[in-house]
Amino acid sequence: MEAQAGALRRWLPHGLRGRLQSGMWARIAVIIAVIGPGVITANVDNDAGGITTYSLAGAQFGYALLWSLIPITVALIVVQEMCARMGVVTGKGLADLIREQYGVKATFYIMVALLFTNLANTVAEFAGVAAALEIFGVSKYVSIPISALFVWWLVVYGTYRRVEKVFLIACVFYVSYLISGFLAQPRWGEVVTRLMVPEFSWRGEYVVMLIGLVGTTIAPWMQFYLQAAVVEKGVRLADYKYSRYDVIVGCIFTDVVAMFIIVACAATLFRNQIPVNTAADAALALAPLAGRYCAGLFAFGLFNASLFAASVLPLSTAYYVCEGFGWETGIDKRFREAPLFFGLYTTLIAVGAIFILIPRFPLLEIMYLSQVVNGMLLPFVLIFMLLLINRRDLMGAYVNSRTFNVIAWGTSVTMIVLTVAMVGTLLLGY
């Protein structure tokens, strides 16, 4: 963060530099330096799967599920904040901590499960890229190899800082959903009321969709990615409060985007009772109702989100698997220095992309399976997190307070119950 203050100063004309002495500039520099991990993690949460869920929620139930976004945001903030705090206080990633405190076996099973779900998720992301670009008339046999190569190149030839900048730019493109939300011309008064006033229905599909919304919110890999990114940033304890803002801003922005996706689909597809099954369907169906630009922005948003997640997922997976097992890692390394890290990364991308190119590959089944494994893994990750963050020998004075523990355990137990319910509904074939 000090480095950032220096960098910031260099950008300014010579004469102005002295004025940076004032505390305000220094504080802004610190905020700029600390921001990133929270915003990025939360945004990647709105990946191909997330956007599909939100589109379907809007298209099938209109505004009826909007209210759930507020408790979901709170839960997201509670869980992410704990990860950021652990990262800052211990200076270690979640995979590191689990390995150091719970040994090889626990680490091994968690990592194998993560490897599988993340591979399946990566496949889903590439499917999103393919679907979005097909709307613009690009064949998947062109789009997939190119985007896979781009993602791979970005990390193998990039530095951590450059990669993070690209990721932050990708976050900005989520604004396309806000614009398409406005272009859909919803009744804003109704949107606000339905957002604030909870309503509930015991209808089977409604409950399943609600569970789906919650289930897509907190994925196991996010906790590992966020904590590792906070550590990589080298955030100091003194600057932790800014990291907290980073998490809160990221989570709120993410769910605002989710809200606009629901609103865009609700104001058009739901009102005209047009059935859709995927996010790409939704984008296509938007064109006659809300105009070409709205549909285009919607499809572009899907492309951006999928490509973004397709870059982050393999990267973070390779990162924490290697960390947990003690293999060399790091974007800034050369291939030869960290062969397992880059090997794993390359394999995840290659396999993810190749699956999409196989004609009649059971894509939906894979996505479905990945959601199930995600859901089964989440309880373990959340419980490990809660146990770790309450260890005074690791966290010192930064363990959860009693109140926070009640909220955190409450949130986690709710998340676990709902996620298990989601796995149940998926297995029962809803």
Next chain:
Amino acid sequence: MSDATTITNDSGLIAEAQHSFVFFSTLLDKPVHDANGVSIGRLSDLAVSVAYMFPPVVAFVVQRGRWEKFALTGRWTDVADISGAAIRLNVGIQSLTPSKMDTPGEVLLRETLLDMQIVDMNGAKVVRVNDLHFLKVGACELRLVHVDAGTRGLVRRMGWEPRIDGVLRRFAPQARYLSAERLIRWNYVQPLSLDDKAHRIRLSVMQRQVKELHPADIAEILEDLDTHERATMFRSLDPETAADALAEVDDPRIQTQLLETVSQEAAADILEEMPPDEAADLLSELPPETSTALLHKMEVEEAEDVRELLTYPPDTAGGMMTTELVSLPAELTVEDTFARLRSEALDVENIYYLFVVDSEQRLVGVLNLRQLIMAQPTARLHEIMIKDPARVHHTDSRDSVAEMVEKYDLLALPVVDDGDVLVGMITVDDVVSHIANQAWKRKLGH
């Protein structure tokens, strides 16, 4: 594990001089029986005394109870035999101390070493401890000799070693996995998580070894470590080593972070040891209050050089240059020049190029060491120097500096101000990374 000592007699003694190796993972969680063969619990940790070159195991911790867990600590001398299915003691449970031990100079292995990161000083790398390797002397004297950082260690911890070995021997007997043990000798191991007391004992040994590493290797180790461990290691370096390593760290973020982990006095000492241009680069990354404070704490002379460099924008020739150079009056004879070099040149990074100035300190010529050596001792510098040499103005951009160096194949380039007064020089190493970047970009067609 080659465990040769399976024959025991009633007294628990084994034929002497039998040496074998034992892995920590094969002892952990073994049942522990008292002298009467009654089960006490399971082995949960071992403590070693780190004061020795190869630390002996001196104590053990037993975990008792299935649900309500509690720990008992015993001295290793109370152990009769470790080779059977259970670890047998020669005392009863009442001789064990309830609670976990915490004796100064003794270190619990599972708690502080197993699964943690260490620095392998021999390979100059950060690795994770998968298992520990003991030399077993006699019945049950154990000495920690190796740290296992290899895949075999991981497989062993999973409890799969016999099965995987069996499968591989059958289907791929040449597999590297079967022969490749990654054992690191204990004396090459730098633990990072030991508490302060135990740490200090090992530190003196470590410092000697760290000094033998190339600064670039130390820098890489530092970059690989977690924040806290990075700080621990950096604080253990002496100012000179720290300065060399710091200059080799590529990421300015990590550089400033490291400098902030030591006291301001120590940071000032480190900055003094760095070449002024590197120190200036580093200081310019710090907040103004910190860099001013550090400059105040530095020796006046070193601080002056750095302060002067700080006035130049970093992406200009002025910001790249160092003020440590050899400038000589044109009237000096070759003989006198040698005398001067002997007394002055110790601190200068590069003396291959010598700059000749007039009485106003204006740059008039340059000569290299070869010309100086080949010249007659009585010759004057202005007779042998290259007149009107290539130079850059301190406001010139990084690109034009790189261009000059590339074009004229120079190892060092003089930097002048508006009045042509020599103010510094840029050595080729400051330019190389920039040129490399440019070349790379061109290759990619940017």
